[in-house]
Amino acid sequence: MMKYEPPLEKISVNIRETVVGHGEKALKIGGENTLPFHFFEGSLPNPPGLALEILDTEPENWAPSVLEPFEDVVSDPVKWAKKCVEVFGAEMLCLRLLSADPMGKNGSAEEAAEITKIVADAVDVPLIVWGTDMEEKDAQVLTQVARACSGKNLLLAPLVKGNYEEIAKAAMEHGHAIVAQASMDANLTKELNIALCKFFPPEKIVIDPTASALGYGLEYTFSIIEEIKQFGLADKDKMMQMPILCDFGGDCWRTKEAKENREQGILWEAITGITFILAGANLLILRHPEALKLIKEMVV
Amino acid sequence: MALKGAEIMKMLPKTNCKECGYATCFAFAMKLATGGAKLEDCPYLDPQVKAQLEAAMAPPIKLVTIGTGENTLSIGEEQVMFRHEKTFFHEPGIAILISDKGAESEIEEKLKHINTFDFERIGQKLRINLLALCFESGDKDKFQALVKKAYQTTEAALILICEDTDVLFSAAALCADRKPLVYPITNENMNVAIPKLKKLGVAAGVKGQSIDAVVSVTSDLKDAGIEDMVLDPGFKNMLEGIRDQTLIRRAALKKGFRPLGYPTIAFPCFMYPDRFQETLAAAALMTKYAGIVVWSQANAHFLLPLLVLRFNIFSDPRRPMTVEEKAYAIGNPDENSPVLISTNYALDYFIVSAAIEEGNMPAYLCINNTEGLGVMAAWTSGKFNGEAIAEFFKKYGVADKVKHRKLIIPGVAKKLVAELEEELPGWEIILGPLEGSDIPKFLSEQWKA
Structure with a gap:
């Protein structure tokens, strides 16, 4: 009989460890030197970070089953934030600055920074601050936010090719981490990281490959994350060793499958999330507290 | 592990007779290595050498089929660890578990489900066509009745789960022409099981308490001439399942370790009493290499996300799904x-x-x-x-x-x-x-x- 030797693969490099937030509740993500859940051949010092998202504006068109848990607090981002932490056990939050969206209310960068400061002061968990997804506006909004919340070590997102310089400089000056976003392409991810690392500390960068929901492009996100992790760990590419973030709650709850049934919706988001963790994601932004709870039970 | 042309060349007659249709034995060898020619084309190959070459050139993970007709499940013959390296070739089976201890109404409901379950989603047909029938009642007649019923009222591929080897094979005999998977075949029952597996021509669900234990069973079954196997190294939760299934695929693909060159089966239905957790575990175990996941739900809202995930992960990244401009x-x-x-x-x-x-x-x-x-x-x-x-x-x-x-x-x-x-x-x-x-x-x- 042939003898079986477990084909273990030891990797000599680590994904960088990034700290978000400050004080006791600061969270570390990344730091692993192996693939997700591969405790049998490497170390994964930090479980995947799981953030719940809140908006600075009352949400429109949210499916009833995802609005329901927040119904009593959506008009007030501070109450919303506190409920996520105190009732739903969120260890991290993502504040989305919809109010500043040029295609919507188009509020000023100063106002957005002000509301961010109020939320950041009201809770002690780490905060991801998500801009408007419009390059130029985000350059104004996120630099203002960086200044207003100096020292809080926020995670500012998203920085893209067209605006990373201004925002990263402000983040560095005021002690924040950043999310470098490049859409579904490992080469673009690497290019952006190289550009950032010329002046920005690599351990404060998180990669966002942009994520798609189950049934709506999930496989692209899944494979791009696996590819980036292989570059980072197997090929030891230092520019691919940053932790990876996935933001997909909104995309999931926009699908007709999530809207038509509550349980199906929760599973839609939770399965999307666990699939990205299996690919190598280090930080998820989730919308439904039940999806958060479920993923936590399975992976932490 | 695939053989290189030069390695095959060493075993050919080297007469350059051209009867295979190629100018030289070397050209023939190169063609064999890439799958473009068949060993049969060489009339002068020593039968023993031919058998050796066949074994060496076989895919590192065997293709195993269960069921018949439209509901045939083909699993195995995977070539990569990550889908972006090439693609995953065979969608895993998602089996719905039915216990013979279950209430009559529940059994009816699940059998009805499998016949009517048919999602049409943006041009893709998503179906479920695999049943896992489980002996828990202790009553042989009850189990046989369940197997008969599933066999007669559905066309699904079948997995038979039964710790009592006699009951297992008497049930397998009832549906042998449906090509069921019989489970578990273990170190303890394999001597009894081998002649029956051969006689019925059905696939063996090999179970061991560890990968090592599985290796000892598959090696013996292979020596006895049994080819179709599906492996269960006894993992008890999602984490262990990811570990075992990763190591099994790695051993087969990267080390050419034949005793583990078979697809695997996972039982989230026996791991997590909470049905949300069970569904997430099924999703994870399917993504990380299970050939079959056995799952207790027949609820459409739990099933649809799993079927869509399977469709996504097993789509071919080399060919993006496009429509005409x-x-x-x-x-x-x-x-x-x-x-x-x-x-x-x-x-x-x-x-x-x-x-x-x-x-x-x-x-x-x-x-x-x-x-x-x-x-x-x-x-x-x-x-x-x-x-x-x-x-x-x-x-x-x-x-x-x-x-x-x-x-x-x-x-x-x-x-x-x-x-x-x-x-x-x-x-x-x-x-x-x-x-x-x-x-x-x-x-x-x-x-x-």
């Missing part, structure tokens, strides 16, 4: 009908075209060739920017089709507005809804030519 006329559009634009990523097209049809307002749907990339990815890579869309307009004469000058673009493509205003002078660029499902409402409320 053109200006599609949906309904019977006229010169006052709305003009929308999207990418040729098949999903985008299906969602948008279905929504337009649903809204009953005829429209032109311009599908720009983005090589299968969705809106934002295509925009980033320059395949769906102002320039590309302006070119599309010229090529397909969009301006001649309508009198108005209004273009509706995908709601996520905010960044496109300014670019298009520059590239398509005279056109008003309207940002559509974020969600495809809101298109009917959007058109009915906002469209004016």
